[in-house]
Amino acid sequence: MIDKVTIEINSGNGGNGVVSGRREKYVPRGGPDGGDGGDGGSVYLRADVNLNTLSGFRYNRTFSAGHGGSGAGARKHGKRGNNLVVAVPVGTQVWVEGAEARLAADVASEGQRVLVAQGGRGGRGNTHFVTSRNRFPRLAEAGEPGESVRLRLELKLLADVGIVGVPNAGKSSLLAASTRARPRVADYPFTTLEPALGVVERRRESFVLVDIPGIIDGAHTGAGLGHEFLRHVERTRVLVHLVDGSLDEAVDQWRLVNDELRLFDERLSDKPQLLAVNKLDLPETRERLSGFVQEFGELGVEVWPVSAATGEGVDELMDAALRALAEERPQARDDDEAIPVLRPQPRRPVVRVHRDGDNFVLEAPTAVRIAQVLNQDDWHARTQFYAYLSRIGAIRALEAAGVATGDTVRIGKLEWEWE
Numbered sequence: 001m002i003d004k005v006t007i008e009i010n011s012g013n014g015g016n017g018v019v020s021g022r023r024e025k026y027v028p029r030g031g032p033d034g035g036d037g038g039d040g041g042s043v044y045l046r047a048d049v050n051l052n053t054l055s056g057f058r059y060n061r062t063f064s065a066g067h068g069g070s071g072a073g074a075r076k077h078g079k080r081g082n083n084l085v086v087a088v089p090v091g092t093q094v095w096v097e098g099a100e101a102r103l104a105a106d107v108a109s110e111g112q113r114v115l116v117a118q119g120g121r122g123g124r125g126n127t128h129f130v131t132s133r134n135r136f137p138r139l140a141e142a143g144e145p146g147e148s149v150r151l152r153l154e155l156k157l158l159a160d161v162g163i164v165g166v167p168n169a170g171k172s173s174l175l176a177a178s179t180r181a182r183p184r185v186a187d188y189p190f191t192t193l194e195p196a197l198g199v200v201e202r203r204r205e206s207f208v209l210v211d212i213p214g215i216i217d218g219a220h221t222g223a224g225l226g227h228e229f230l231r232h233v234e235r236t237r238v239l240v241h242l243v244d245g246s247l248d249e250a251v252d253q254w255r256l257v258n259d260e261l262r263l264f265d266e267r268l269s270d271k272p273q274l275l276a277v278n279k280l281d282l283p284e285t286r287e288r289l290s291g292f293v294q295e296f297g298e299l300g301v302e303v304w305p306v307s308a309a310t311g312e313g314v315d316e317l318m319d320a321a322l323r324a325l326a327e328e329r330p331q332a333r334d335d336d337e338a339i340p341v342l343r344p345q346p347r348r349p350v351v352r353v354h355r356d357g358d359n360f361v362l363e364a365p366t367a368v369r370i371a372q373v374l375n376q377d378d379w380h381a382r383t384q385f386y387a388y389l390s391r392i393g394a395i396r397a398l399e400a401a402g403v404a405t406g407d408t409v410r411i412g413k414l415e416w417e418w419e
């Protein structure tokens with residue numbers, strides 16, 4: 001049962017802007033015409049009711065959106081990278097991995113989308129660098145790199161309906177009777193140690209049913225793996241509480257299980273619950289049935305008699321579960337509701353200089369991107385880049401940091417000797 005998985009998300013790089021155009025004056029259509037790079041694709045997570053587990057992530061754990069295309073001459077813009085939408089089960093919690101792992105989003109309702117990695121913006125072409133003094137810029141900008149994020153997905157909601165009850169009540173048998181699942185069934189307690197899932201199909205509707213291991217006295221304190229089992233109960237919306245109708249203790253057992261649920265977490269008692277009296281095929285159960293109906297009736301609890309062995313009453317019970325679920329299921333979100341963003345990235349233009357040994361490193365996002373596609377063999381381009389650095393205050397910042405002739409200055413991958 002996979003209910004936790006770590007995946008890697010990469011948004012697309014922005015495409016590069018280009019330097020292009022005709023430099024001659026008085027030429028028709030002359031002037032710079034380098035197009036912009038396309039934006040990189042973004043990655044979203046989207047809640048999908050058709051998924052019930054995270055097992056789809058077992059082998060496929062890296063998800064990358066498309067890169068933006070480069071710009072071209074004649075002001076042609078690069079194409080946008082394709083966005084990627086990764087479907088996750090409803091109820092998935094999204095954690096950002098890293099030093100301070102934190103809950104980033106709760107994809108809790110059908111159709112809800114979360115932006116988990118924003119695509120890099122496309123770089124600007126040389127048309128954007130025209131100034132009154134520079135009619136033909138040799139500068140363009142590389143695309144912004146995409147983001148890489150490691151996310152831990154945790155499935156909070158395991159299934160729509162959970163079957164609870166003491167060991168041996170017939171929970172696994174009920175799952176087998178109502179779905180195509182084939183869990184182990186045996187005449188001893190604790191046959192089931194891991195929840196088993198099945199899909200109940202009723203006409204055109206369906207829901208996921210989970211068989212939860214038996215709950216015993218003291219489970220809320222951890223007895224018999226109680227904590228683990230009760231946590232599974234938390235992850236369902238509606239409960240079918242199954243009792244063994246062939247036993248005199250059925251009502252006491254019902255009370256015991258409810259007490260354990262409440263003691264573990266008050267909210268478990270608030271979940272809608274259907275009481276099913278099982279093993280109706282046995283004469284002992286038939287004899288006791290009217291007594292149960294009366295006793296539970298006095299407590300205001302309706303009884304659903306079933307036989308997991310013969311299937312009697314199972315359809316009626318599942319229809320009732322479907323109705324309870326319909327009242328419980330959260331509504332799908334409005335489409336135009338704002339899409340939550342996982343990690344808003346600050347994009348302030350900052351110019352900073354730090355030392356790396358004898359080198360001076362200039363940090364200025366745009367300058368780094370221009371440097372990345374700068375044609376260093378072109379003297380004009382280098383002069384223009386220097387003018388640009390001067391305009392954004394980078395030269396001043398370098399001098400303030402103490403740069404002197406002969407020192408090496410690094411801007412992204414570009415290195416040059418200070419003169």
Ligand SMILES: Nc1nc2c(ncn2[C@@H]2O[C@H](COP(=O)(O)OP(=O)(O)OP(=O)(O)O)[C@@H](O)[C@H]2O)c(=O)[nH]1
Pocket residue numbers: 165166167168169170171172173174184185186187188189190191192193213214278279280281282306307308309310
């Ligand atoms: N006669 C009869 N026997 C049943 C019925 N449902 C289950 N049983 C029997 O009851 C025993 C326990 O059934 P399981 O389905 O394994 O019960 P469980 O609640 O999943 O038990 P644990 O997983 O151990 O908690 C088995 O021997 C089943 O054959 C029923 O409707 N009628």
Ligand SMILES: [Mg+2]
Pocket residue numbers: 171172173184185191192211213
């Ligand atoms: Mg079982």
